[in-house]
Amino acid sequence: MRSILTAAQIEARLLYRDGLMLVLDKPAGLAVHAGPGGGDNLERYFSFLRFGLPRPPALAHRLDRDTSGCLVLGRHPKALRKLGKLFQEGKVEKVYWAVARGRPQQAEGRVDMPLKKLSTRNGGWHMVVAEDGQHAVTDYRLLGGTEELSWIECRPRTGRTHQIRVHLASLGCPILGDTQYGETPQQPLHLHSRSITLPLYPSRAPVSVTAPPPAHMLAALTACGYSQQQHEQQAQAGGTA
Incomplete structure (x- = not known):
């Protein structure tokens, strides 16, 4: 299979690196690992990210194929165990940006709806x-919008599959490009893992990493009030968008 990403291209997507973990800016449209049907996937390129270690890093969590942004990798088995425990115990703060069709009735709130795979x-x-589904909670906040679109910050408190996509659709706000949960197939999915914060080292401040929004989301975000310069300055200063 022909490689799509070069070593230089995957390294250019590196947002953070230390002895335990890497954080990548995952491109939209690329699966994190091989599915039943094969195809290109991000794991194929992890060998470019060893940086002197004997084995490549591995996924500490996952993002959907069409979701972009912060993706955490563990650099060795001990690091993966530590990261896995943080995710499992809910100690990792994840912030997503979505551009959705419609507007939620409340500017901020919590969606507490169990989810089930059918x-x-x-x-x-x-x-x-579904009442017999798995517990799923998402906090959301409206950041901007137009008459037709909403720019929404989501903080998932659980890690269910497609959680943000289903929860926003349940508010009457399907994410742009999400054909599975209410949108027409006109554009890519507008869901981005904006930032991630991990209390990785007990004696240090939590590690916080921010990913710039992908090119395919910029037009809709800008229409909703996003200013790239303003928000990147806030991110560098450790502020919240």
């Missing part, structure tokens, strides 16, 4: 809100 007739699957 198979479809064509052999696929999707997630639905």
Whole structure:
């Protein structure tokens, strides 16, 4: 299979590096690992990110194929165990940006709706809100918008599959490009893992990493009030967008 990313290109997407972990700016449209049907995936390029270690890094968590932004990798097994425990115990603060169709009734709030995976007739699957599903909670805040669109910050408190996508759709605000949960197939998914904060070292401040929004989201974000210069300055200063 032909490689799409070169060593220089994958290294250029590195947002953070230390002895335990790497944080990559994952491109939208690329799966993090190989699926049943094969195809290109991000794990194929991890050998370019060893930086002198005997083995490549590995995924500490996952993002959907069409979601961009902060993706954490552990550099060795001990680091992966430590990172896995932080994710499992809910100690990792994750912030996502979405541009959605419509506007939530409240400018901020919490969606507390259990989710369940259902198979479809064509052999696929999707997630639905169901009383017998897994506990799922997302906090959200409206950051800007137009008459038709909303720029929404989401902080998932659980890590269910497609959680933000289903929860926003349940508010009547399907994410742009999300054909699975209410949108028409006109553009890529407008969901971005904006930042991630991990209390990785007990004697230091938590590690906080921010990813710039991808090119395909910039037009919609700008229409909703996003100023790239303003928000990148806030991110560098450790502020919240």
